[in-house]
Amino acid sequence: MDRNEILHLEDKCRHIRRLIIDEIGKLGVGHVGGSLSTVEGLVVLYYKVMNIDPKNPKMQGRDRFVLSKGHAGPALYAVLADKGYFDVSELDTLNKPETNLPSHCDMLKTPGIDMTAGSLGQGISCAVGMAKASKIKKDNAYIYSMVGDGECQEGQVWEAAMLAAHNKLNNLIAFTDNNRMQIDGPTGEILGVDPIEDKWKAFGWNVFSIDGHSIEAIYSAIIEAKKSTDKPTMIVLNTIKGKGVSFIEAMGAANHSMPVSEEQRIKALEELK
Amino acid sequence: MYENMEMRQVFGNLLEELMEKDERIVVIDADLAKANGTMNLRKKFPERAFDVGVAEQNMASVAAGMAAYDFVPFICTFTPFATRRICDQVAISITYAKRNVKIVGTDPGISAELNGGTHMSMEDIGVLRSIPNMVIFEPVDAVQLAKALPQIVDYEGVVYIRMFRKSFPLVFDMDYKFDLFKADVLREGKDVTLYATGIMVKEALEAADELSKEGITAEVINVHTIKPIDKETVAASARKTGAAVSCENHNVIGGLYSAVAEVLINECPIPVKAIGVQDHFGEVAKIDYLRKKYKMTSQDIVEAAKEVIKKKR
Numbered sequence: 214m215d216r217n218e219i220l221h222l223e224d225k226c227r228h229i230r231r232l233i234i235d236e237i238g239k240l241g242v243g244h245v246g247g248s249l250s251t252v253e254g255l256v257v258l259y260y261k262v263m264n265i266d267p268k269n270p271k272m273q274g275r276d277r278f279v280l281s282k283g284h285a286g287p288a289l290y291a292v293l294a295d296k297g298y299f300d301v302s303e304l305d306t307l308n309k310p311e312t313n314l315p316s317h318c319d320m321l322k323t324p325g326i327d328m329t330a331g332s333l334g335q336g337i338s339c340a341v342g343m344a345k346a347s348k349i350k351k352d353n354a355y356i357y358s359m360v361g362d363g364e365c366q367e368g369q370v371w372e373a374a375m376l377a378a379h380n381k382l383n384n385l386i387a388f389t390d391n392n393r394m395q396i397d398g399p400t401g402e403i404l405g406v407d408p409i410e411d412k413w414k415a416f417g418w419n420v421f422s423i424d425g426h427s428i429e430a431i432y433s434a435i436i437e438a439k440k441s442t443d444k445p446t447m448i449v450l451n452t453i454k455g456k457g458v459s460f461i462e463a464m465g466a467a468n469h470s471m472p473v474s475e476e477q478r479i480k481a482l483e484e485l486k
Numbered sequence: 487m488y489e490n491m492e493m494r495q496v497f498g499n500l501l502e503e504l505m506e507k508d509e510r511i512v513v514i515d516a517d518l519a520k521a522n523g524t525m526n527l528r529k530k531f532p533e534r535a536f537d538v539g540v541a542e543q544n545m546a547s548v549a550a551g552m553a554a555y556d557f558v559p560f561i562c563t564f565t566p567f568a569t570r571r572i573c574d575q576v577a578i579s580i581t582y583a584k585r586n587v588k589i590v591g592t593d594p595g596i597s598a599e600l601n602g603g604t605h606m607s608m609e610d611i612g613v614l615r616s617i618p619n620m621v622i623f624e625p626v627d628a629v630q631l632a633k634a635l636p637q638i639v640d641y642e643g644v645v646y647i648r649m650f651r652k653s654f655p656l657v658f659d660m661d662y663k664f665d666l667f668k669a670d671v672l673r674e675g676k677d678v679t680l681y682a683t684g685i686m687v688k689e690a691l692e693a694a695d696e697l698s699k700e701g702i703t704a705e706v707i708n709v710h711t712i713k714p715i716d717k718e719t720v721a722a723s724a725r726k727t728g729a730a731v732s733c734e735n736h737n738v739i740g741g742l743y744s745a746v747a748e749v750l751i752n753e754c755p756i757p758v759k760a761i762g763v764q765d766h767f768g769e770v771a772k773i774d775y776l777r778k779k780y781k782m783t784s785q786d787i788v789e790a791a792k793e794v795i796k797k798k799r
Contacts, residue, residue: 277554319583320554320583328583331578332575335547335578335579338546339548339551342552342559345552346552346554346555369544369575372538372541372543373547376539376541380536
């Protein structure tokens with residue numbers, strides 16, 4: 214990946230963060246922290262890696278993405294809108310009556326959403342099912358998914374982990390948005406999930422642990438993951454909840470779902486210029 | 487052709503035929519393939535028939551993911567694990583997301599016998615009946631199961647199949663015309679209606695024989711699909727007879743009695759008595775013992791029928 218491309222994708226991340234702040238800010242409340250922490254992962258996937266066509270969201274043989282931490286929907290909606298799956302102006306409808314953009318991802322409503330998710334632990338299982346399906350169909354697709362570190366407290370995540378490894382699903386590349394926060398406080402204080410990398414290794418996965426806000430590191434890890442011949446891959450993205458807006462980052466766990474005043478929206482957008 | 491065959495054997499054979507014809511069908515088990523008759527499918531379809539281990543919630547969501555890839559998964563386990571244990575995965579991954587998954591629960595209610603109270607689902611119909619768009623089907627015998635499975639595959643949506651898995655005397659013959667969404671009038675009568683499902687259909691038919699000896703004609707209706715219930719057939723019979731007994735191998739709260747009463751309260755309020763599990767858990771014992779202890783025999787149905795007839799206005 215050359216320098217210019219990295220700079221371009223970093224610009225894209227700033228733009229996506231502005232869209233997120235705007236869509237949640239205009240509503241006045243939402244899952245800000247865990248949306249902002251996912252941005253680099255989503256941008257590398259949707260602007261560099263995935264075989265997709267925004268004009269044909271259900272293209273046969275496409276790569277798919279399951280946002281298992283479905284509450285980061287607003288981040289994914291910003292990416293999908295910017296990619297042209299639907300008009301950017303639709304972001305203003307987030308969580309308003311009759312919207313196609315509900316808090317948690319819904320495949321029946323939003324073009325480009327490959328799986329409904331939001332009840333934590335389920336999306337990663339769905340992604341395992343898709344990876345298995347892709348192997349049967351031999352369509353050479355890659356299935357991507359993202360879980361939260363708090364979400365890894367769900368037992369179902371580890372059932373999915375075992376099945377993926379047992380079936381040697383090397384076409385499954387998952388991410389942990391390891392922002393170390395959950396609703397009730399720091400993950401380490403509520404129910405520690407460390408050592409998260411060792412857990413995934415012990416479950417038979419190919420594991421990377423990287424700076425989750427580095428475009429270059431994320432891209433390199435995905436390229437390495439694709440070399441796996443017999444294991445699914447977990448890329449632990451070490452991230453900051455609320456990344457990109459200093460006063461939101463400083464709130465820590467309180468930014469999970471937070472009110473955003475008009476003043477805060479403008480202040481955040483200033484910082485993201 | 488199904489005499490003396492266990493339901494699970496018939497089920498496995500039928501799935502094999504359907505999988506040959508339809509490449510979309512996959513069969514997923516959670517360590518009960520031997521119990522449910524699906525083990526042999528793995529020889530013929532090593533990719534499309536597989537086990538997820540003892541992990542039912544994962545099984546449900548994996549199936550939803552495969553359905554998003556246009557497969558038609560059958561997920562198979564015992565009734566309590568197919569429903570109450572994985573209620574949220576069934577509700578959200580599968581049903582809320584409108585994934586075309588077929589859920590197979592075996593050993594319903596007292597038929598779990600020696601596995602006892604932990605494995606006796608008295609509430610599975612009630613759990614699933616409150617989830618929108620869910621179709622709940624309980625076969626009476628192997629013939630009905632055989633007639634139903636192709637229709638269930640053709641139906642685009644979630645179906646719960648609540649299946650007795652061992653040998654059961656045949657109630658239907660091969661000429662039987664089946665419609666997944668239409669209740670069957672097995673016997674016509676004018677004095678009382680017996681609504682029955684699953685293993686209780688045989689008891690209801692025997693009760694009708696018994697009642698006829700006393701000059702009472704009972705109409706026997708097999709409500710094989712409890713949701714969506716065939717309101718027309720249920721209400722038409724009630725209008726004709728004016729009294730009814732519901733007969734189910736399930737808690738009388740949330741199951742067939744509730745479903746029938748919900749129809750009749752609006753369409754044709756009549757006296758209805760409930761034969762079934764009277765809101766308690768199960769226990770270890772053979773089915774015949776439990777049927778007597780829980781007052782689910784044909785004789786109990788006869789007595790209930792006489793009581794509701796007395797209450798007619």
